[in-house]
Amino acid sequence: MINEIKQDAQARMAKSIEALRHNLVKVRTGRASTGLVDSIRVSAYGSEVPLSQVAAVSVSDARSLVIQPWDKGMVGPIEKAILGSDLGLTPNTAGTTIRLNLPPLTEERRRELAKVVAGEGEDAKVAIRNIRRDANQKVKDLLKEKQISEDDVRRAEDEIQKITDKAIKDVDEVVKAKEQELMAV
Template identity: 45%
Template sequence: MDQALKNDLTDKMNKAIIILEKELSGLRTGRSSANLLDPVVVEVYGSKMPISQVGTVSTPDAKTISVQVWDKSMVKTVEKAIADANLGLNPSSDGQIIRMSLPILSQERRHELVKIAHKYGENTKVALRNIRRDGMEHLKKMEKDGAISKDDHHNIGEEIQKLTDDFTSKVDQHIKTKEEEILKV
């Protein structure tokens, strides 16, 4: 297989998997995770910033998330941003530290989270198929330009499909692991 093409496709597919891992890390599983606050954006000093740029996010125990806000005047703003993010968290401040206790997930909510995880997985699979399609179109162009033979096109196409299948199975494994994590009570 054309090594440059293979490396390019592998890099793009790895990036799709990294994005999936980041999305899955933000799903609540009943245990606290600092990544749960990743979608929170705080309006400070006239611009919007991720919460990680206005304070230190930590998980002191399995059921609590805390944010130590660096600027004391921003505590109320950060607290409001967390509440407005619709994450199901009730922030309460104690000086410069905002604490949130994670409510226990109901079985119904756990199943909703599993559906969201599957949606993330399907979106990643679509991205992988699009990357494969781009690689196959590149092969067609190479064959048309005379850079590779018809047999090479066929063999490289099979390698691209195998690469896609390998990454698709990685997606399935990530989703399966996350599903088990979410459903574990």
């Protein structure tokens, strides 16, 4: 029973770290990445769809993305979606090809983005601590039901704390790597 609780906590913490990695892909660094436009939704065929479902997105060089719609009637809606996004980029259109040029980041903007990255890391840590709290509560519930002893509870809480410490260390490493990527000129 205790092993199941620990495995569940560990799996949920791993998902929190993966979610952090996914969220950090959207944070713009000096390099172009197709992950930057993953969150853009385009009004197409009467509904909002992800950009990747109406166009091919590729990296042409370190500072530009190329978007090629599969339907040439989608060029306007894609441009509108990019302009309406929080990326702060202006699309350049040549025929049916849309190019996004990423200007170099200023020192001030890099610092702002580093704060955003740190905030995302803190959110992940809070989620991990909540998972720890839930796991500890489940262990205490087992004690109340007299299925385990107090020694088992202490041992389980120590093991859950070790799992938590490792997950928080992983979050710190992910955040540090992203901040280094951001600050590299």
